[in-house]
Amino acid sequence: MINDRLVDAGELPIAVRDFGGDQPPLLLLHDFGGNLATLTTLARALRPRHRVITLDLRGHGRSGDGPWSWDAALGDIAAVTVQLELNRPAVAGHSLGGMLATLWGQRHPETPGVVSLDGTPPPTRPEQLPGLDPERAAAELARLTEVFDTTHAGMGRTIPAEELPDLVERQQMAARDMGANEKVWIEGFRRNLAHKDGETTMRPSAATAGELRKLMNDLDLGPVYAGTPAPTLAVLSTRDLPEQEPFADLYAAHRRYLLAQAAAGAQANPRMRYLQLEDASHAMVVEQPELLASLIGDFLTDGR
Incomplete structure (x- = not known):
């Protein structure tokens, strides 16, 4: 039986959807601008092997509003695990949710594993665009920032x-x-x-979007990959979304950077793994939910 409820996280309520069952628990976290409903297809594909719990991150869906920080969001997730009495849940997430899953693994060595589905910060600096001339990289980043600024202005x-x-x-x-x-x-x-x-x-509001943009822009996952004590899998995209195609050279360079960062993390940390998902864009949870469910389930079974 699927059960929707609000969890008291102390500072604010967090909306939760529990897909039920007696399999090992798995928390599934959505992307920036999404909510628990956007993960329904993937959650259903995961149900044969896991008790899946999705939630609305703060400032999204039916959850409350509150200042955004990594600590605050991770505290919300911890409150859900306590109130639902989840014993050592695994955590998987898409985009923003993937970043949170990775940070959860850094802080919770007891977790069976965490999976990041293209949970990578956006490009913000020329050094994150290997192979592009620095001057051109700076120009392309400025052009991309204008697009993000326009989107941000319309939020809320x-x-x-x-x-x-x-x-x-x-x-x-x-x-x-x-x-x-x-x-x-x-x-x-x-x-x-x-x-x-x-x-x-x-939702989210322009204020929440601004807080999240800064958090993601400032996040460096390299040290997290290298030092996380929990089994970690990073699944990386391999092609552009339609809206990314005008920046094809920038995103191709950034994928090279993300691949090198994940490879360095895996070399430094035997508990870190990564893969590039063939013919997958950042919207991989919509494009290939059955395959992702299989990858997640296999990793959480064998990733130890």
């Missing part, structure tokens, strides 16, 4: 009621284009709508 905006049907229709089209489950996709979209005092806004 009020949505007029007359625009909602068109937004839903566009989300349905996006789901069909991605080959995703349309019902799951629309649940994920609606779950990030906040209704208050007759107005509808999108």
Whole structure:
């Protein structure tokens, strides 16, 4: 039986979806701008081997708002494990959720394992773009920052009621284009709508987005990979999303950097593993959920 509930994390409530069962527990964490519903297809694929618990990270979905820090988010996850009485859960996450999973493994050597699904910070410095001329790298990063700034400026905006049907229709089209489950996709979209005092806004807010951008931009996973005591698997993408294609050279260079960083971590740490997922973009949880479920399940069984 699937069970939705709110967990008191002390500072704020955290929304949780427990897919049930008596298999080993696995916490599944979503990306920036997502929520627990966006992981439904992957969670279902994982159910035969795990009791899967998804949650809305703070500032997303139906969870409360609060200042964002890695410590705060990891504390929310810890509160979920305590209140659901989860014994040594494994943790897997996509994008932002993958970064949190990796940091969880750094702090919780008792965990059976953590899996990061393209949980890597965005490129912010020319040295993260090997093979690109530094001057061109700086120019491309400035151009990319402009795109991120524009997206950031529109986050948390009020949505007029007359625009909602068109937004839903566009989300349905996006789901069909991605080959995703349309019902799951629309649940994920609606779950990030906040209704208050007759107005509808999108979560996360611009303030939360700003905090998260800084945290991710400042995060260096190299030392984490090299020193984490928990079995860790990093699954890396191999191709661009459509919106990344105008920056194809930048993202190709950044993938080289991420691959080298993961390889160095694995060389320094026998508990660290990595792989590049063939024909997978950053949207791998939508593109290949069954394959990812198999990879996660096999790693958590054999990764020790």
